[in-house]
Amino acid sequence: MNRFLDVWRHSVLGRHLLTALIGLAVVVVVLESVGDFRALQLAAMAYLGIAAGGLTVLTGINGQISLGHGALMAFGAYTTALLLDDPTSSMPISLVVLASTAVALLVGTAVGVAAARLHGPYLAGATLALAIAVPGIALYFGSFLGGEQGLRVSLPDVPVWALDLEYLLTGTEMSRSQYVAYLGWITLIVTFVLLANLARGRVGRRWRAVRDDEVSAELAGIQLGRARISAFMVSAAAAGAAGSVLAITARLAAPSGFTIVLSLTLLTAVVLGGLGYLSGALIGAGLLTFLPPFVTRIGGDAGLSDIRAAELAPLVYGLVMVLVILLAPAGLVGTTRMSLAGRRARRQMAAAGAAGATTGSPGTTAPHDSSDEHDPGTPQASGSTTPKGSTR
Amino acid sequence: MSSTPSAEGGPVPALELSDVTVRFGGITALSEVGLAVRPGSVHGVIGPNGAGKTTLFNVACGFVTPDTGRIVREGTVLDKLAPHQLAGLSMARTLQGLGLFDRITVLDNVVVGADRHARSGFLGSLLALPRAGREEKALRERARAVLAELHIEQYADRYPTSLPYPVRKRVALARALAAEPTLLLLDEPASGLSSAEMDELGDLVTSLGSRMSVMLVEHHMDLVMRVCDEITVLDFGKVIAHGTPDEVRNDPAVLAAYLGDEVTH
Numbered sequence: 216m217n218r219f220l221d222v223w224r225h226s227v228l229g230r231h232l233l234t235a236l237i238g239l240a241v242v243v244v245v246l247e248s249v250g251d252f253r254a255l256q257l258a259a260m261a262y263l264g265i266a267a268g269g270l271t272v273l274t275g276i277n278g279q280i281s282l283g284h285g286a287l288m289a290f291g292a293y294t295t296a297l298l299l300d301d302p303t304s305s306m307p308i309s310l311v312v313l314a315s316t317a318v319a320l321l322v323g324t325a326v327g328v329a330a331a332r333l334h335g336p337y338l339a340g341a342t343l344a345l346a347i348a349v350p351g352i353a354l355y356f357g358s359f360l361g362g363e364q365g366l367r368v369s370l371p372d373v374p375v376w377a378l379d380l381e382y383l384l385t386g387t388e389m390s391r392s393q394y395v396a397y398l399g400w401i402t403l404i405v406t407f408v409l410l411a412n413l414a415r416g417r418v419g420r421r422w423r424a425v426r427d428d429e430v431s432a433e434l435a436g437i438q439l440g441r442a443r444i445s446a447f448m449v450s451a452a453a454a455g456a457a458g459s460v461l462a463i464t465a466r467l468a469a470p471s472g473f474t475i476v477l478s479l480t481l482l483t484a485v486v487l488g489g490l491g492y493l494s495g496a497l498i499g500a501g502l503l504t505f506l507p508p509f510v511t512r513i514g515g516d517a518g519l520s521d522i523r524a525a526e527l528a529p530l531v532y533g534l535v536m537v538l539v540i541l542l543a544p545a546g547l548v549g550t551t552r553m554s555l556a557g558r559r560a561r562r563q564m565a566a567a568g569a570a571g572a573t574t575g576s577p578g579t580t581a582p583h584d585s586s587d588e589h590d591p592g593t594p595q596a597s598g599s600t601t602p603k604g605s606t607r
Numbered sequence: 608m609s610s611t612p613s614a615e616g617g618p619v620p621a622l623e624l625s626d627v628t629v630r631f632g633g634i635t636a637l638s639e640v641g642l643a644v645r646p647g648s649v650h651g652v653i654g655p656n657g658a659g660k661t662t663l664f665n666v667a668c669g670f671v672t673p674d675t676g677r678i679v680r681e682g683t684v685l686d687k688l689a690p691h692q693l694a695g696l697s698m699a700r701t702l703q704g705l706g707l708f709d710r711i712t713v714l715d716n717v718v719v720g721a722d723r724h725a726r727s728g729f730l731g732s733l734l735a736l737p738r739a740g741r742e743e744k745a746l747r748e749r750a751r752a753v754l755a756e757l758h759i760e761q762y763a764d765r766y767p768t769s770l771p772y773p774v775r776k777r778v779a780l781a782r783a784l785a786a787e788p789t790l791l792l793l794d795e796p797a798s799g800l801s802s803a804e805m806d807e808l809g810d811l812v813t814s815l816g817s818r819m820s821v822m823l824v825e826h827h828m829d830l831v832m833r834v835c836d837e838i839t840v841l842d843f844g845k846v847i848a849h850g851t852p853d854e855v856r857n858d859p860a861v862l863a864a865y866l867g868d869e870v871t872h
């Protein structure tokens with residue numbers, strides 16, 4: 216039994232699946248102990264988390280920026296709305312989510328191919344165009360896509376097996392909100408396992424290499440365009456799944472839900488949590504979901520009028536953002552991980568230094584560095600300190 | 608790509624450049640340059656700053672398409688060479704400006720160098736298939752072995768920007784060696800090193816010569832003279848001399864080209 220566990224702990228897949236199982240257990244415990252209102256909030260956190268996880272791959276790991284991920288979510292959401300429109304259809308909900316993912320993947324592939332040649336501000340501009348154009352599509356095809364009002368999403372009945380399972384486990388009925396939250400979080404867990412696999416594997420290493428130095432990546436045999444496109448495709452697929460969960464949670468797919476604000480919100484979540492860390496994306500999504508209503512309630516309790524209390528939320532939100540940027544420039548998860556790694560490295564170097572002194576061999580590469588604390592997540596650290604001329 | 612038999616009937620060169628001309632606007636960076644790297648030799652390319660040495664490497668790597676001329680790798684003509692094909696041709700190169708991946712560990716940097724030996728694809732990563740996992744492990748072991756060979760294994764888990772410059776230079780070299788190339792291009796590997804470190808580098812390059820062909824661009828004449836079997840001298844984009852270190856050392860054209868340069872370097 217112990218050996219069995221060991222094998223699992225030492226393989227990437229094993230570790231990720233164990234983490235997923237623990238995550239699932241936490242999800243069950245939490246969702247069984249909250250009411251409908253909280254369950255829907257948690258479902259919202261799930262779709263933000265899924266999309267932010269995809270964006271983490273693109274921006275944090277591959278170094279591409281996208282202002283169009285909200286628009287990619289729209290493709291997933293509208294696909295879900297259209298597929299669930301027919302009440303006689305018996306398409307399982309998992310297939311609906313998968314189909315929505317596939318549609319966003321298709322659109323993302325087209326955008327990714329076009330974007331692969333663009334960099335920095337140009338890429339931001341191109342994806343911004345996507346963010347602005349896509350809500351217009353819904354208006355243009357108003358008769359089919361519901362125009363300004365959007366499409367109502369009719370949630371199918373909770374499947375009988377889910378009702379039975381819930382009854383067996385807790386002796387209660389599963390509410391619709393609970394069902395939606397389960398759907399969102401199971402989608403999130405599956406997505407995160409796949410994204411984490413990619414990030415830890417050969418594909419993720421190539422993405423990072425392209426992000427850090429294009430010339431060296433090419434010299435190692437990596438095709439830049441291919442790497443960029445695959446990162447865009449993966450993150451677009453995640454956005455599609457997120458959009459599907461959003462449509463099911465909000466019971467609506469409408470253009471006003473997929474403006475540039477959504478895209479910016481996703482970027483904020485990714486930066487708050489820590490560029491490049493999936494756990495950071497989740498924390499960012501949690502903050503974005505729970506901080507504003509929490510602050511509003513505190514304001515209300517403190518005797519502010521409703522309007523004043525609602526105004527407090529963006530203020531506190533901005534404040535948190537500024538604090539994170541000042542105190543934890545690599546995001547919450549990024550900065551914590553880096554300072555732990557820095558401490559470990561310093562301890563190692565101290566030990567190595569002591570050993571070197573006793574054997575009297577200073578080594579060929581005596582360390583005279585002072586920057587253990589360096590921080591691969593921050594923009595400052597991304598530029599090499601050695602000059603890179605155009606003629607290198 | 609087509610095969611051409613070796614013209615002289617001697618050993619097929621590891622790399623042969625013939626009649627290469629490169630112009631950047633008004634500047635002629637290379638003018639009808641030809642050279643052949645004998646297999647298993649250390650071939651030096653020297654010349655004053657701006658002579659076109661890095662450009663020559665850029666042509667050999669497909670970063671710069673020459674206006675005329677051709678590149679032949681072990682008898683195969685490389686038309687339309689793209690940089691990402693280099694690894695597949697068993698060529699590796701270090702850059703004058705290091706070009707390390709700053710936000711991944713030293714070990715991962717070197718693993719990227721070894722990446723050409725990996726075969727697993729997207730699905731392998733996505734599902735973390737056992738085969739992909741075994742392959743990753745093998746790559747890491749290969750990378751660790753190269754780090755150990757260059758005596759920098761203690762930095763495996765560090766990030767490049769936290770390391771002193773000479774260590775970073777070794778990481779860049781380790782990354783190139785991890786590809787197990789049969790032709791290694793080194794662009795100014797000694798710049799920024801102390802003379803003791805340079806001596807060590809010289810020994811290393813000499814020992815590499817028994818495993819692969821090496822093309823070396825260097826400023827430091829003493830190092831070049833010590834480790835190279837053959838030297839090509841560039842000045843203003845033209846080959847002004849070619850031969851063994853002894854032949855080149857006493858060549859009047861070389862002395863003239865270097866007259867001012869030796870003082871500054």
Ligand SMILES: Nc1ncnc2c1ncn2[C@@H]1O[C@H](COP(=O)(O)OP(=O)(O)O)[C@@H](O)[C@H]1O
Pocket residue numbers: 605606607631634635636654655656657658659660661662663
């Ligand atoms: N990409 C480029 N664009 C324009 N000029 C270049 C470029 N690369 C090199 N050059 C010019 O070509 C000449 C040779 O440069 P380079 O090959 O870097 O010399 P070296 O490496 O011998 O010092 C220089 O005059 C340089 O300014």
Ligand SMILES: [Mg+2]
Pocket residue numbers: 606660661662703
């Ligand atoms: Mg140069």
